[in-house]
Amino acid sequence: MAEPKTTRKKTTRRTTKKNDGPVMLKSFNPRTGKVIREIPAHSPAEVADVVANARKVAPEWAAIPVEGRVRMMRQVRHNIYRLQDRLVDVISAETGKTPFESLSLDVMGSLIMFYSFEKIAPKALRPKRFGPFDAPFLPKALVGLNSRVEYRPFGVVGCITPWNYPLWNTFAASVPALFAGNAIVIKPSEVTPGVGEMLKEIFEPLPSGVVSVVQGGGDIGAALVDAPCDKISFIGSPTTGRKICAAAAEHLTPVVMELGGVDSAIVLDDADLDYVTSGTLWSAFFNCGQTCSSLERIYVSDKIADEFRDAFAAKLAQVNQGDEIGSLTFKPQLSLVERQVNDALDKGASLLGGGPGAGKDNKDGSLWFAPTALENVSEDMDVVRNESFGPLVTISRFSDDDDAVHRANGEAVNLTASVWSGDKKRAEYVGSRLRAGVVSINNHGVNAGAAWAPWGGVGESGFGRLNGEEGLREFTVPTHVARSMMGQVKQPFWYPYDEPSETMIRGVNKLLGSPDLGERFKGFFEIAQNMSKALKNKL
Numbered sequence: 332m333a334e335p336k337t338t339r340k341k342t343t344r345r346t347t348k349k350n351d352g353p354v355m356l357k358s359f360n361p362r363t364g365k366v367i368r369e370i371p372a373h374s375p376a377e378v379a380d381v382v383a384n385a386r387k388v389a390p391e392w393a394a395i396p397v398e399g400r401v402r403m404m405r406q407v408r409h410n411i412y413r414l415q416d417r418l419v420d421v422i423s424a425e426t427g428k429t430p431f432e433s434l435s436l437d438v439m440g441s442l443i444m445f446y447s448f449e450k451i452a453p454k455a456l457r458p459k460r461f462g463p464f465d466a467p468f469l470p471k472a473l474v475g476l477n478s479r480v481e482y483r484p485f486g487v488v489g490c491i492t493p494w495n496y497p498l499w500n501t502f503a504a505s506v507p508a509l510f511a512g513n514a515i516v517i518k519p520s521e522v523t524p525g526v527g528e529m530l531k532e533i534f535e536p537l538p539s540g541v542v543s544v545v546q547g548g549g550d551i552g553a554a555l556v557d558a559p560c561d562k563i564s565f566i567g568s569p570t571t572g573r574k575i576c577a578a579a580a581e582h583l584t585p586v587v588m589e590l591g592g593v594d595s596a597i598v599l600d601d602a603d604l605d606y607v608t609s610g611t612l613w614s615a616f617f618n619c620g621q622t623c624s625s626l627e628r629i630y631v632s633d634k635i636a637d638e639f640r641d642a643f644a645a646k647l648a649q650v651n652q653g654d655e656i657g658s659l660t661f662k663p664q665l666s667l668v669e670r671q672v673n674d675a676l677d678k679g680a681s682l683l684g685g686g687p688g689a690g691k692d693n694k695d696g697s698l699w700f701a702p703t704a705l706e707n708v709s710e711d712m713d714v715v716r717n718e719s720f721g722p723l724v725t726i727s728r729f730s731d732d733d734d735a736v737h738r739a740n741g742e743a744v745n746l747t748a749s750v751w752s753g754d755k756k757r758a759e760y761v762g763s764r765l766r767a768g769v770v771s772i773n774n775h776g777v778n779a780g781a782a783w784a785p786w787g788g789v790g791e792s793g794f795g796r797l798n799g800e801e802g803l804r805e806f807t808v809p810t811h812v813a814r815s816m817m818g819q820v821k822q823p824f825w826y827p828y829d830e831p832s833e834t835m836i837r838g839v840n841k842l843l844g845s846p847d848l849g850e851r852f853k854g855f856f857e858i859a860q861n862m863s864k865a866l867k868n869k870l
């Protein structure tokens with residue numbers, strides 16, 4: 332795909348409608364304020380057609396054994412690798428993130444994901460069998476069923492994704508669904524349509540129609556939900572998540588919701604100061620803080636708080652805005668970050684680094700905001716209670732471990748949370764008390780990239796799981812295939828409900844329910860004595 336020439340326009344409007352033509356999505360470079368390209372959006376009617384076509388193709392994809400799907404997905408992985416330099420250019424241009432982060436977080440993260448699922452999928456999707464002597468032996472023998480669970484795909488999964496990792500997050504929402512045998516329709520963010528266009532090229536090795544991309548804004552996302560699909564996989568804000576849940580409820584479509592959080596870290600007094608300041612600094616500011624699992628609240632033990640703040644501030648001052656921290660991607664995000672910082676400063680917070688007016692300016696319509704750390708913050712400040720999704724972190728002190736846990740689990744919801752300590756046991760104990768979808772020890776934020784383990788939130792940070800075995804099975808209907816253990820021998824609880832049948836059932840209930848060993852023996856004999864009489868009379 333050739334890069335179109337840039338035009339010099341200071342605008343952040345994302346869509347325009349040409350006379351009777353399609354709505355055009357504007358792709359905008361937030362580092363420079365320039366429009367990069369315009370891409371036509373789909374219409375809601377076209378979305379319905381795309382879903383109908385995916386529905387036709389879905390059974391063929393589902394019929395390919397998982398090993399065959401894995402082989403084709405491997406070709407997609409190699410395609411991502413082949414396209415990596417162009418991907419880095421397009422991702423960086425549309426999001427403002429550094430090429431290093433496009434290469435590591437988006438491209439490497441995607442390769443890790445494909446590679447991991449290729450290894451996990453054959454085992455995770457293999458039917459689960461209950462052997463005759465596996466627990467629970469007694470009920471199985473009495474009911475007379477041989478059971479297995481098949482992980483069958485839903486059919487068509489609609490994947491609606493955000494702009495912060497336009498490649499990696501799009502895959503996070505959709506790739507487990509594909510491995511699981513579903514056809515997918517992706518609605519990428521209207522903020523990054525150029526990356527959305529590249530998806531078609533990436534998925535070329537798959538049979539036509541297994542992956543479709545529909546471009547557009549919220550209305551096109553809504554049309555996808557309403558098509559309806561058989562499952563919706565959503566990554567985005569809690570506000571949109573609520574709307575999608577309500578719309579999906581009309582069709583009783585199941586949903587996976589990966590939403591945002593105000594993630595916290597607890598720094599215990601025995602943490603290594605150099606390690607923890609480097610780790611928390613990166614976790615707060617990578618991808619310019621536009622990561623659902625970005626560290627937004629740091630709670631530091633009183634005992635090391637002064638040393639921590641000095642070391643953190645010194646390192647923060649060394650991070651290069653431009654080469655290491657990119658611009659924000661989306662204009663409303665800049666306004667939110669500015670509002671939160673001003674609210675906090677008005678209410679008595681102080682700046683440890685960054686702040687409005689620091690760093691690069693935005694005179695050309697670009698979206699720079701310097702990485703900013705606030706201290707002396709309180710629970711009434713918007714920045715402590717609500718997600719910033721920008722280069723903003725707060726640092727507070729705590730008196731003891733209970734206080735730290737209480738504050739980290741406060742009103743603000745964690746998607747992920749972390750504990751930093753030199754003592755593994757103590758860190759594990761504190762971590763066990765944190766309410767979050769993922770808990771990390773001496774690390775934060777990268778866990779979404781750990782595609783081999785489940786990823787997801789709690790409460791308002793979301794439900795359902797992506798990644799890992801759980802993520803693959805999220806996109807399957809666990810179907811119990813039950814075969815009569817005795818071939819075509821009739822069952823004692825079929826018609827007629829005669830006396831030997833009832834006595835036999837009473838025997839079963841004694842055997843399963845009675846606390847008394849003698850009574851259980853009695854039950855066993857009642858079953859043995861009445862079985863053939865009960866079966867003889869069956870209709």
Ligand code: NAD
Nearest residue numbers: 492493494519520548549552553567568571589590591623
């Ligand atoms: P958003 O909710 O504004 O948009 C996400 C997607 O939903 C976009 O493609 C958008 O077009 C679409 N959409 C909007 N309205 C819709 C509607 N009514 N019906 C269907 N689709 C609709 O989110 P965003 O600004 O793109 O992304 C930022 C948010 O995403 C943050 O809250 C962040 O925490 C969250 N996020 C979560 C994860 C995670 O894994 N939990 C990962 C990345 C981002």
